[in-house]
Amino acid sequence: MKRFEARDRVAAIFAAAILFAAGSIAWAENPPEVVRVSWFGAAGPWILGKAQGTLEQRLGTKVRWDQISSGGAVLTALAANEVDISLLGSPPTTAGIARGLPIEVISFEGVIASSERLIARPEIKSMKDLEGKRIAYPPGSSSHYGLNAALKSYNVDASKVKLLGLAPADMVAAWKRGDIDAGFVWSPFTYQMETDKGHELLTMKDLQPYGYFVWNNYVVRKEFADKYPTTVVAFLKAYQDMVKAYRADPPGVSRIIATYLNQDLKAVQDTLAGRDYYTLQEQLTPDWMGSPETKANAKMAKGFADTAEFLSTNGDVKRADIPKSFATVINPTFAMRAVQ
Amino acid sequence: MAGDQAIARKIELIAVSKEFKPRKSVPATLALDDVSFSVGDGEFVCLLGPSGCGKSTVLNVVAGFERPNTGEVLLDRIPVSRPGPDRGVVFQEAMLFPWLNVFDNITFGPRMHGTRAVDYVPAAERLVQRVGLSGFERHRPYELSGGMKQRAALARAWIGSPKVLLMDEPFAALDAQTRLMMQEQLVQLWEQSKITVMFVTHDVDEAILLADRILVMTSRPGRIKADITVELERPRRYERMISSTQASELKRHVFQLVREETLKTMEVTAP
Amino acid sequence: MSNTRKLLISAVAVGLVILLWFVTGHYQLMSRLLLPPLGEIAATAEELWTDGYVHVPLWQHIAMSLGRALAAFAAAIVSGVPIGLLMGMFPGVNAALDPFVQFLRPLPKLALIPLIIVWFGIGELSKFLLIYLATVLTIIVAAAAAVMNVKQGRIRAAEALGVSKYQLFRYVIFPSALPELFIGVRMAIGIGWTTLIAAEMIASSSGLGWMVINASSYLRTDVVMIGILLLGLTGYALDLALVAVQRVAVPWMGKD
Numbered sequence: 001m002k003r004f005e006a007r008d009r010v011a012a013i014f015a016a017a018i019l020f021a022a023g024s025i026a027w028a029e030n031p032p033e034v035v036r037v038s039w040f041g042a043a044g045p046w047i048l049g050k051a052q053g054t055l056e057q058r059l060g061t062k063v064r065w066d067q068i069s070s071g072g073a074v075l076t077a078l079a080a081n082e083v084d085i086s087l088l089g090s091p092p093t094t095a096g097i098a099r100g101l102p103i104e105v106i107s108f109e110g111v112i113a114s115s116e117r118l119i120a121r122p123e124i125k126s127m128k129d130l131e132g133k134r135i136a137y138p139p140g141s142s143s144h145y146g147l148n149a150a151l152k153s154y155n156v157d158a159s160k161v162k163l164l165g166l167a168p169a170d171m172v173a174a175w176k177r178g179d180i181d182a183g184f185v186w187s188p189f190t191y192q193m194e195t196d197k198g199h200e201l202l203t204m205k206d207l208q209p210y211g212y213f214v215w216n217n218y219v220v221r222k223e224f225a226d227k228y229p230t231t232v233v234a235f236l237k238a239y240q241d242m243v244k245a246y247r248a249d250p251p252g253v254s255r256i257i258a259t260y261l262n263q264d265l266k267a268v269q270d271t272l273a274g275r276d277y278y279t280l281q282e283q284l285t286p287d288w289m290g291s292p293e294t295k296a297n298a299k300m301a302k303g304f305a306d307t308a309e310f311l312s313t314n315g316d317v318k319r320a321d322i323p324k325s326f327a328t329v330i331n332p333t334f335a336m337r338a339v340q
Numbered sequence: 341m342a343g344d345q346a347i348a349r350k351i352e353l354i355a356v357s358k359e360f361k362p363r364k365s366v367p368a369t370l371a372l373d374d375v376s377f378s379v380g381d382g383e384f385v386c387l388l389g390p391s392g393c394g395k396s397t398v399l400n401v402v403a404g405f406e407r408p409n410t411g412e413v414l415l416d417r418i419p420v421s422r423p424g425p426d427r428g429v430v431f432q433e434a435m436l437f438p439w440l441n442v443f444d445n446i447t448f449g450p451r452m453h454g455t456r457a458v459d460y461v462p463a464a465e466r467l468v469q470r471v472g473l474s475g476f477e478r479h480r481p482y483e484l485s486g487g488m489k490q491r492a493a494l495a496r497a498w499i500g501s502p503k504v505l506l507m508d509e510p511f512a513a514l515d516a517q518t519r520l521m522m523q524e525q526l527v528q529l530w531e532q533s534k535i536t537v538m539f540v541t542h543d544v545d546e547a548i549l550l551a552d553r554i555l556v557m558t559s560r561p562g563r564i565k566a567d568i569t570v571e572l573e574r575p576r577r578y579e580r581m582i583s584s585t586q587a588s589e590l591k592r593h594v595f596q597l598v599r600e601e602t603l604k605t606m607e608v609t610a611p
Numbered sequence: 612m613s614n615t616r617k618l619l620i621s622a623v624a625v626g627l628v629i630l631l632w633f634v635t636g637h638y639q640l641m642s643r644l645l646l647p648p649l650g651e652i653a654a655t656a657e658e659l660w661t662d663g664y665v666h667v668p669l670w671q672h673i674a675m676s677l678g679r680a681l682a683a684f685a686a687a688i689v690s691g692v693p694i695g696l697l698m699g700m701f702p703g704v705n706a707a708l709d710p711f712v713q714f715l716r717p718l719p720k721l722a723l724i725p726l727i728i729v730w731f732g733i734g735e736l737s738k739f740l741l742i743y744l745a746t747v748l749t750i751i752v753a754a755a756a757a758v759m760n761v762k763q764g765r766i767r768a769a770e771a772l773g774v775s776k777y778q779l780f781r782y783v784i785f786p787s788a789l790p791e792l793f794i795g796v797r798m799a800i801g802i803g804w805t806t807l808i809a810a811e812m813i814a815s816s817s818g819l820g821w822m823v824i825n826a827s828s829y830l831r832t833d834v835v836m837i838g839i840l841l842l843g844l845t846g847y848a849l850d851l852a853l854v855a856v857q858r859v860a861v862p863w864m865g866k867d
Contacts, residue, residue, distance in 0.1 A: 072828020079644055079830060092829075099830040100644050136814070140828030158666075164733065164814035165825060174814065179732045315665050316829045318655065405767055425773035435768035438863035439786045449772035452782065482866035493768075500772065 009252065013245045031061040031231050032224075038066045038074050038083040041168075042186050043257050043271045044109065044216075045246040046087070046239050051260035058238040059231055069167040072140020078103060084224040085235060089142025090215045094307040097329050098321035102222040104331040105300070107236055108283055109216040113205040115274030116143050116214075117190050118150060119198040120182035127154035127202065130161055133181040136174060139165040140316075142214050145307070146204050147184040148314060153210040187274070191267035203274075212310070213303045216275065229334065236280060236338040243277045280335045289332050296327040349417075350536045351379040351402060351504060356411035358397055371397045372408070373561035379504075379553075382534040386541055386551035388594070390602040394562025395540045399508050402538060403429050415503060425449050428497030430507045434489035436481040442492050443468070443477040449500045460499065467495040470529065487518040491525070504536040511546070520578055523549055527576055544595045548587060549576050556597045559605040566597050647833040655833040664822050664834065673845060676819040679735070680807055680849075683742035684800055691747040691799075692792065695754020699788075700780065705755065716748040721809050733814040741810040746803030753795020757788035790864045793857045797850060804846040819845070 037055075039047070049055030056063045066083055068074050071092030077083045078101055087109055088096075096103060124130060127150065137144045144165075151158050166174060168189040174180045175193045182201065183193060194200065204214050218239070225232050246253045250272065258268035283289045290298030304326035311317035356375045361368040371394045379385045387395040400406040401413050404423040413420045415427065423429070436445045444451075446467060450460035468474055471491040481489055490510050497505065511519040527550055530537060541547055547554045548570060556566040572587055573580075581587045629649070635641050636648020643651065659669050698705040720741055731737045761784050769783040811820030819842050826834035857864065 070828070075830045076827065095829040099832070100642065101830060102642075102644075139825055163816050165816070165821075165828075166733070166814050170728065170733075170814070173728065174733050177729075177732055179734065179814075311829075315658075315662065316825075316831075318658075318831070318833075320654070403767075403771060405770070423767065423770035423773075425771070427771065429768065429771035431764055431768060433764060435762075435764045437765070437783065437786065438866065439789075439861075448769075448782075452772065452774045452778050480863065482863055497771070 007252065007256070009245075009249050013241065013248065029228060029230060031059060032084075032228050034062040034064050035059055035085065035231060035235075036064045036066060036083045038068045038077060038086040040070070040087065040186065041067045041261075042115075042188070043254075043261060043263065043268045044087070044275070045242040045253065045272065045277065046109070047257050047261070048242045048245060048253060049238055051256055055235075055238055059234050061231070069169070070138035070141040071144075072138075075101065075140065078219070078221060081221065081223075083221075085218060085220050085232075087216055088219050089145070090213075090217060090303060091142045091145035091307055091311060092140050093217060093219060094304050094311060094326075095140065095317050096219075097304065097323065097326060098308060098311075098317045100321075103219040104222050104225050104329055105289075106218050106220055106225070106232060106331055106334045107239070107280060108278060108288060108300070109218055109239070110275030110277045111213070111215040112142060112146075113274050113276055114203040115271045116146055116184065116186045116204045117200050118147065118182060118184045118202040119190050119193040120201040122197060122199060124182060124201065127151075127156050130156050130182060132160055134162040134164055134179070136164045136166040136171045136180045136183040136185075138168055138171070138185060141185075142204075142216070143184040143186060145311070146207060146212070146214060149207050149210065149212040149214075149310065150184070150202055153207060153212070187271035188261075188263040188267045191264055191270075195264075211306065213299075213306065215303070217300075225331070225334070229337075232334045233337045236334055240280050240338065243279070246272060247277070280339045284332055284335055284339070289330060289335065291332055291336065295330045295332055296325055298330075300330060301326045348381045349378040350381040350383070350415070351538060352412070352414040352417075353377055353398070353402070354412045354414070356398075356401060356408040356413060358394070358401060358406060359409050370561040372401075373563050375411070375562065375564060377555055377564055377567065379536060379538055382536055384530055384537045384539065384550055384552045386539045386547040386554045387557060388541055388544065388547045388554050388598060389557030389562065389565075390559055390598060390605050391542065392605060393557040393559050393601060395542075395557050396508055397562065398557075399429075399506050399538060399540050402504075403427050403506050425453075425500035426503045428500065428502035428505045430490065430493050430497050430505070430510045432509045432512050434481070434486075434493040436489055436492055436496070438481050441478050441480055442473060442484070445481065445492055446495045446499055448496060464495075464499055467499055471495045472525065485518075486514045487522055490514070490522060494526075494529075498535075502535070504538060507537065507539045509540055509542070512541070512543075519546075524578065526550065531575055542598075544591055544598060545581075548572070548591055548594065549578065549581060554594060556594065557601070559601045565601065566594075568594060644830065644832065647836065651833050652836060655831075656837055659834070659837060665825070667817055669841075672817055672819050672822050673841065675817045676807055676811070676842075677845065679738055679810065679818065680742055680804055683739050684746055684803055686739075687743050687746035687750055687799065687803065688796060691750030692754050692796075695751040696758055696780075696785070696788070698751065699755040699758025700784070708751075712748055712751055715744065716752065720745045720806050724809065724813060728813060737813050738810040738815070741813070742803050742806050745806035746799045749799035749802055750796055753799065754788070754792055757791035757795065758784060760791060761787040789861050793853075793861055793864070797853050797857075800849060800853065801846065804842075804849060807842070 049058070050065055066077070068077055071089050074086050074088055075092055075096045078086060078096065093105060124133065135147065137147045151161065164180060168185050171180065171183045171185055172189050172192045175183060175198070176196060220232055254269040254272055255265060258265040261268065278288055284291050286294040286298040288298060289295060289300045295301055308317055308322045312319045312322060354376050356372055357370065358372040359368045359370050375398060387398055389395045397406065401408050402420060404420050404427065437448065440448065443464060447460050447464045468477055471494055473488060473491055473495070476484065476488065481492070484492065511522050514522060523546060539550060551570050554568045554570060555564050556568065557563065558565045570590065572584065572590070633649050635646060636650065663669055664672060694708070698708055723741065723744070727737045727740055731740060765783060765787055766779065769779055774783070808820035808823060811818045812824055815821035819838055823835050823838035826838065
């Protein structure tokens with residue numbers, strides 16, 4: 001497909017969306033002066049909104065994008081009221097909720113399948129080979145969680161492995177210097193290691209049979225959501241449309257995002273394809289987030305509970321902090337309004 | 341000049357000038373201007389003058405801490421260049437080493453020269469007795485009074501059998517009673533040993549009590565204003581001096597000389 | 612003011628702060644995210660004591676941090692004191708080295724981390740170097756100043772007793788400089804200890820500093836506070852040990 005055609009398609013869908021949004025939504029309150037959004041520097045369908053500036057148009061106000069290196073740092077930023085809306089992995093979300101972080105989970109962004117992976121040196125052929133080696137992970141992130149889950153699932157003796165906390169960029173630098181033997185992280189960093197004699201040992205999806213369900217979700221500071229519900233709804237609608245645009249033309253959207261982020265095209269393609277996306281409508285079913293009535297027993301609430309349980313075995317989350325139900329922080333009402 | 345023909349000249353200053361220029365931006369100060377005098381063997385000479393007249397500079401030049409710009413400084417006819425144990429020095433502040441006790445302070449010089457303990461210990465013990473510090477050998481300097489510290493400093497300078505003793509206002513920091521006691525002790529020690537002493541002071545009473553000769557210095561730049569022989573009987577004792585008319589006359593004379601110079605330093609004309 | 616009275620005032624001040632903390636927690640005056648209540652801190656402390664942090668016993672974390680720091684301190688003292696003394700004694704040496712010392716000293720060591728990692732990797736060497744750098748620069752400056760501040764009168768007194776240049780340095784200047792040197796070393800070690808957290812940010816898997824950083828990425832303010840408390844107490848203990856050495860080595864400190 002030619003680039004020209006791809007861009008046309010995307011533009012067309014966006015134009016329709018904007019018209020639809022402009023025509024059907026009456027702002028219930030004044031939008032905030034600026035919406036502060038945090039992202040990881042990785043590709044995702046929603047990056048279209050950054051690349052083309054359309055998110056600002058959809059929200060009707062300025063958007064400040066803060067690139068924060070990993071989940072742990074995002075939690076701190078949320079606690080310090082430095083950001084309003086964040087993309088966050090389920091493990092750090094769980095940790096934040098356990099500590100009483102005043103946030104609400106408003107939707108899935110995508111279930112992590114192959115967008116986060118364990119890359120290792122060529123001589124490491126199986127998980128058992130990791131014993132006696134140095135493995136890096138970004139502290140407090142979903143990759144950190146994935147690494148611990150992988151070590152447990154494959155019966156790797158954790159005391160025989162040297163685990164090193166490194167921010168993604170530092171991890172790549174360490175890899176290049178030969179200071180580490182493996183790293184669990186996301187794109188484009190996984191790609192940078194792969195092209196430098198690395199190979200994929202494991203993906204997040206490989207952990208699902210062992211009962212580890214890891215996803216990305218959007219969280220909003222409760223204070224912000226209470227004050228600007230219309231903005232939150234608009235955000236979800238924009239996200240929804242970007243997922244649609246991606247599904248309609250994966251190569252084209254990949255190209256736009258790859259060019260914008262100045263990252264390798266294949267890496268971006270694989271990353272975008274490495275998560276499973278679900279429409280807001282689908283998410284409102286108990287199979288995923290659920291509605292206000294069904295959320296308590298839906299997959300997301302259960303997923304948080306399981307994640308919290310695993311995190312507490314490591315001591316990262318305090319057992320006493322785990323709430324009886326995660327349903328209270330899951331707020332499907334914005335998604336509901338977004339699909340009307 | 342009186343007193344230097346028959347007696348061997350122990351210390352000689354010949355046309356000594358000294359200039360100080362601490363920084364480029366300040367003009368040079370002339371501290372000593374063509375100073376000449378000599379001290380006989382066994383003489384006790386006082387350098388007397390107002391503050392800043394250069395009397396300490398004279399002492400520093402003889403001690404070897406400073407070099408004159410012009411002129412010569414001789415000890416036993418040999419030019420002086422560096423400090424050394426042949427010229428024992430006692431400073432206004434005792435400058436004892438606080439990490440050593442009294443005994444180790446006193447024996448510091450001999451120990452540095454490699455003298456064997458068997459050679460210096462007896463001498464040190466005698467000195468300790470003579471300066472009246474018996475029982476305080478193991479004390480640390482900071483455990484002593486001001487007077488005791490100066491006695492230890494004197495012993496330290498004396499143990500190396502110096503040819504001359506140079507003392508720079510050693511009692512100025514002590515209270516009046518202690519000072520008097522130290523002066524008398526010094527005089528007695530000197531009377532027993534007859535070592536050559538050059539003693540700097542601004543105190544007229546002190547000079548009269550101690551010295552054979554008093555060299556009164558002018559205000560800066562320092563020159564020898566007067567060379568006065570003190571013809572009072574020895575041994576000198578405070579009680580005798582108080583009641584002596586001869587001493588009073590001498591004191592009045594010397595005091596007037598010093599006062600003239602003091603007024604000059606304060607730029608006030610004499611009435 | 613008597614010592615007992617001073618102690619009493621200190622105790623009351625600390626007690627008031629603890630009381631304030633307890634009240635804040637009890638009446639939930641502040642989000643527990645920002646200030647965990649005292650009860651929670653106590654519970655976490657007990658957990659850390661029995662279970663350790665991330666399956667590593669607490670004493671091991673403390674030992675790890677102490678080990679790193681002490682190795683760097685020893686190297687800093689052994690290398691920094693002679694360099695500083697030489698700089699104080701010889702203007703030529705001072706002129707040669709001073710520009711580097713004065714340039715490096717005010718640099719926040721945090722800023723050097725990326726450079727150190729690029730040059731030396733993420734192993735123990737980098738951590739050692741960071742703490743070493745933070746400590747040695749202060750020691751060098753203190754040693755040089757200690758030598759330059761020796762009273763001229765004392766040097767003259769020694770010269771008048773007849774000493775060689777070497778003897779002057781070894782038996783007069785060096786002992787004279789010891790008090791100020793000790794003060795400098797204590798200060799340097801304090802600075803070096805606080806650099807420990809920065810050093811343990813370089814890919815550690817144990818240590819008090821690492822514990823604080825890892826816990827903060829999970830918003831475990833309770834662990835963070837305990838970690839900071841332990842860091843403070845250990846640093847204080849280090850200083851106390853130094854003061855004890857100082858009392859033995861320099862009994863005339865402050866009395867001269």
